[in-house]
Amino acid sequence: MKKFYKIGDVSKIYNISTDILRYYEKIGLLIPDSRKENGYRYYSEKQLWKLSNIRNLRKLGVGLKEITEFLETRSITKTEKMIDFQLEKIDKTIEQLLLLKSELENKKNNIIYFKNFKDYEKPMIKELDERYIYLTQGIFKEESEINLELKRLKDKVEEENDFLFTESEIGTIISQEDWEIGKYNDYSGTFIISKDKTNTTLEKGIYLTYFFKGDYKNIDEHYEKIKIYMDRNKYKAKGNIIELYHIEIHITENKNEYVTEIQIPLAKL
Template sequence: MKKLYKIGDISKLYNISNDILRYYEKIGLLAPDVRGENGYRYYSEKQLWKLNNIRSLRSLGVGLKEIIDFLHTRSIKKTEEMIEFQLKKIDENLKELLKLKNELELKKENIRYFENFSKYEIPEIKFFSERSILLKKGEFKDESEINLELKKLKRSSEEDNDFIFTKSEIGTLIKLEEWEKGNYFNYMGTFVITDEIKNSILESGEYLTYFFRGDYNFTEKHYITLKKYMNEKGYRAKGDIIELYHIEMHITENKEEYVTEIQIPLEKI
């Protein structure tokens, strides 16, 4: 006599809800082998084999309709095609996981770098080559709005990772005219520095760079310091002001741990 399993046994064995098993039965995907007079559903080894296949195919992104078609019309040719499909999906998943692993390792290195970084609040002039960015224009003024704009930007970049923008540097732009008037929180766009999907650039040239730690609410004092430095050295800003967020709300809730880099494109007066 073949061994039969109650729906509750299958639910516990495969960590799958009774409701999902009933739904599979409703759509003709996995019917119980026997239904007792008491209304209980009983599954045989044959159903366990089917459920193993269903779970395997679902984990690879195969739709329920395609799974039903495969299980109901199995043949050597169909099985070969399904195996080829599974192998292809596994290769794709491995490629994506390896990419994510590499990006997370870079992000970890970046966090460790700033844990040991000491050159805060020191103005430095550096040359940057042209950088490609994915820019999302919009007007906003505070941290929550910045986060919302970055989420919109994330959708535009078709990234799947909801944790952080792994390897990409993220930032905002302040229009030069607003910055000159002292409106340091009137942002006009968010961006990601990337070579993959791009729609704008940060121009090459000399930039005044400056790192600071802490809450964005103290940004004004840093800009006052930088304007004084520029006047003393005979420079002025020649383009929109860049803020890069190296350590931010996606990494820590402690605002004292935030690390922001200011980059101001320069020209001699």
């Protein structure tokens, strides 16, 4: 005996609202097999199969118009093309998920690394490779301004490049001139380090690197400490100062857990 389902039953089985089912009926996508005089709609198992296809295709981003045309004029050739389309979409989704997984794993490893990190407030000299960045130039003084601008930059870059920045390093720039006169809270740019080539770079060279933990409000003390070290060791800055935010507001609300790295390009006096 052929089984029929009321619209409410279909709604519960597929966790889909009755309003959507009525809309599908209105546009001719999924018409009930019968409607009784009392207005009840009844769907056959064939209609449920059709609804399953509709839902699967919608999840893959197929438009309602394309779904309607496919279901109305199905053929072996069209089904084969639709399957190829679905496989392509699935492969792309898998690729994106694997990328996201890799980035989340890297971020977790970064958090673990800094949970065990001990070399805070110790100036160290390192050679750093050239790094490509997405940069927004401007004048930023407040932490809230920097966070807002970094968010805008991330949104812009993701929109233009279809790339996930879950793990990407973020930072700010202080001009060498401002830094030398002690204007440590005046930032001339915000940036995101990119894995791909861009038009802007942080130059390769010898850098003084300095990690500190905690609130940014004490940053003056750290910069003064760095200047004393540079004077003693006959170093001078030869470019803009970089701040990298390894652990920041997007990871923790506790400012005591923040980890910031200062990088200063060096030359000998």
